[in-house]
Amino acid sequence: MKVNYSKILLFSLPLNILLSSYANSKNKPYITPHTPNTTSRVLNKCDINTSIYDDPDMKFVKENFYRQTSQRFEEYEERMNKKKNAKNVKNNVTKI
Helix, strand or coil: CCCCCHHHHHHHHHHHHHHHHHHHHHHHCCCCCCCCCCCCCCCCCHHHHHHHHHHHHHHHHHHHHHHHHHHHHHHHEEEHHHHHHHHHHHHHHHHH
């Protein structure tokens, strides 16, 4: 039986590459499962009754926030009323 060493070499090289890549990938999969780490930052009604919200500093922050937002809404309403009145006056002038 005649042995052709070049064929054996050409066959053994890809076989060696396949076996080594399988051995390396067996322990380290290419696709890793992704599990998102999300935390909820929602303030629930039940969270308000906990002890951290009874803190005087937290009460001050809540009151300050409420006061500022209500003031901003009032200013917004005033601006909208002024714009509406200016638009109505302009329409009345053009009709005359």
